[in-house]
Amino acid sequence: MLKKHPLLVLALVAGYAFLYAPIISLVVYSFNDSRLVTVWGGFSTRWYGELMNNEPLLEAAWMSIKIAGLNASLAVVLGTLAALALVRLRKQRGHQSLGVMVTAPLVMPEIMIGLSLLLLFVAMEDVFGWPQGRGMLTILLAHVTFSMAYVTVIVQSRLAHMDRSLEEAALDLGARPLTVFFTITLPLIAPALGAGWLLAFTLSMDDLVIASFVSGPGSTTLPMVVYSSVRLGVSPQINALATIIIAVVALAVLITGISLYRKEMRQA
């Protein structure tokens, strides 16, 4: 088909070049010996070495990983509940409003979510004395709120396209609804849950704006450290960090892609 449309091919090539040029430039310059980011001073891995000795950055990275892991797990549970409610309980009260509340965080500017949640946490502390101060817990609550929306969308589309005859058969044979859910529905939607978990993890690892609002002293996440070092002046260590992130993501995507491909081959 594409042979008939040289202009479309050109648009695709140019589009992908635009998407990947900055990423490739980061990877290349992470091996640059020069302190000046755009002057080539020979191949070197010194920035990786310096990165490994950057104590505050490593601490922040560990904090981010902890929050992201907890966030992804909670978001998958809540997002799956929301998706089930949206797909299966159309006549239940609250269906419409849940639909609106789940979509809204997807488009809401991050700065609004961050600002409004901070005001909520301040007011809650004032009234109930909880959450005490701001830190890991408040960042986690904030992240779950916006990332469960993404999980809901992914699981929802999987549920909507799912064949329900297996569930119905099990119910006809006398299985309890909860048993049906855990033995049939859950395995069938597992790929969507996995994708949702990974997406929620990445969103949390990536968030600067919301975390900046709801964090307190002593809870600095990786994006906050990156942001302040970028603001202070470009640091070649950031290139090394970016390259490591890109390598991890590319590897994860490759493994997922291959396993999906194999599964399709087996089914075909």
Place this chain on the structure above:
Amino acid sequence: MPHQRRLLMAVPWLWLAVFFMLPFLFVAKISLTEPMLAQPPYADLIRSVEDGLVTIQINLGNYALLWEDPLYREALWGSVKVALVSTILCLLIGYPMAYGIAKAPSHWRLPLLMLIILPFWTSFLIRVYAWIGILKNNGLLNQFLLWLGVIDQPLAILHTSTAVYIGVVYSYLPFLVLPLYATLIRLDNTLLEAAADLGARPWRQFVSITLPQSLPGVLAGSMLVFIPVMGEFVIPDLLGGPDTLMIGKLMWTEFFANKDWPVASSLASVLLLVLVVPFVLMRHYEQRLAEEQG
């Protein structure tokens, strides 16, 4: 199992009500208070005076300030302009890409889509930062253009609104391509075949059949770009300069630098009001799309 059903709906509903809807009431409340030099830095709206008397003191001064000070109007207008122009640029670049992927042989589609999603999985902040290295005066782009001989003096792109447009279009392009692709791939081919049988040329087929049918996807994708860009902070902060004034960055400054929570809250309230219309439009089209499918 009405009991279980109620729980299934109630748990996510309550979470979102408490942590997503309720906070906006506090934004509205704080926007009506007076700033104070205290912790938290605003006066209480409800004050109990002696004898059990309660007074409510509403301060509309923050909104008056937004109206009177041209800075805020310019920031709002700046955000609308950047969001609108970027959405159009994203459409110009993203539509041909989504169309190209939808037209590609079926075994090409998944890898091509993965390539659109992949940058989304790497850090947004770091990808924006990469543009600093490309756009600055002795950056890669200027070096390349000088080498080509197109220019003989480096162009000043970083810290201008051009850099903001580049950064925004780059970051939000996938948000437009994906929903657009989802619409284009579902289009009914029989109409195109009928048009071809009746002698319509490919361009004509595209304009009278594909384009109008893909409008829901165009609108959904545009909203996914337009609404978040309105409140964008990172891109104008890192790539923009004095000529880019956007409401998200101003909110950040009022909140963190000036510690004026009431003004930041009233800015947030105004932004929310501006965004409600696009959001309702998007929901409307989403529902139409869902009905058509289902």
